[in-house]
Amino acid sequence: MSYLRIVLHHLAKDLKLEWRSRDAITGMLFFSLLVVVLFSFAFDPTAAVSRQIAGGILWVAILFASVTALNQTWTRELRNHVLDAQRMAPSPASALLMGKVLANFIFVTFIQIVLAPLFIVFYNLHALGQAWLLLLILPLGTWALVMNGTFFAALGLRTRNRELLLPLVLFPISIPALLAMVEATTGILTGDVDPVLWMKLLAGYCIIFTTVCVLLFETILAAE
């Protein structure tokens, strides 16, 4: 089987599992909704203020929400020793990672599609820059978070306190990506800053860390 087909098999399996339980999506959706509501209570923003802070709130909400789902993503492979079977399988280890990353990417993108209208309503948003660029920034930012997040969730899989360890490792490493996402989004909402520079940084971050994750995943999976 070609590499791509193995990835698609993993993806199909993860989508099917999620379709049957809907745990990750429901959890993330409600969690991010709560964060959005809580922040709007905490800041009580007017239209002008909300343009300044909405980018940050959106990404922090997505970051927190995806951590809740990412913590679960490998745990379901532990049941019935599925992960041990995966380790013995002759297929390349990184295909397993890519399948999971794609699945998580789809879940988080779904959350964003649902969350976006709510966000616009709650924060009275009206972008002053080129709003269509958000269609590039959102997938790039999501990819950066999900790629590293899935990798570190696998890294923390057999550690004590693994639920706690994921954010502790993921947040520091994601700081440049988070800065780029927030700056680019705020730039579009306020129309003050040119977001292209930040999008380039984000794209570079995605390329670099996707490469590193794919290269090192086998080491993580086989760590004993």
Added chain:
Amino acid sequence: MMKKLLWLWGAASVAALVWGTRLALFVAPTEATMGNVQRIFYWHVPSAIMGLIFPYVNFIAALVYLGLRRKKPAGALKADALALAAAEVTLVFVSIGLITGMLWGRASWGIWWTWDERLTTYLLLWLLYVSYMLVRRFSSTGQTHTLAAVISVFAAIDVPVVYMSIRWWRTQHPSPVFFGGKDSGIDPSMMPAFLWCLLGWAMWGVFLLCLRYGLERRRQTIAYNTALRAVEVGLEGNA
């Protein structure tokens, strides 16, 4: 013999630090604009430099560990002990750099902290090494070394990216004092104090590194012997 040499080295590093601090406090001229406050420079810059050198030791040791892990497990364990020692020494120096920097910033800029390129990168370096230590602490015995080595690789890649990104963002920290162009550099009369402090902190760092390395190697030996004994007991039990 090694032990005596090490303690001699430690004593020499303390002596160098004492001498450097004496030069810094009493001999070096008072700086024109900042006055006596500037004297913290003689501790801040050397420890900041050391905080940027020891991560390389950690990174290289981690790469060696990942390379040797399968072929020469015994050599790989040495590399891992070195990586751990370097990570802890890094944390010490970065903490000193951050604290002295904050004190100096409060006195000369009027603020404790600002999110500029070098401060933010340096804080991130600190955060990354704290999470490195946490991964080591939380992971179960067999896989600690590998997981930590992977984190170390990620940290090494992340720091330059952060530096670039914050550079685009904003900057307040003075541009590099050394090798920073024509007008950079300090007055020659300040040089002896600075160099002695740099030497003292470097020697002190190496001293700590060796001590911690020796400690970790002993811990590894004990863990190895305990595991071996457990296996022997198990075999005798079966016989």
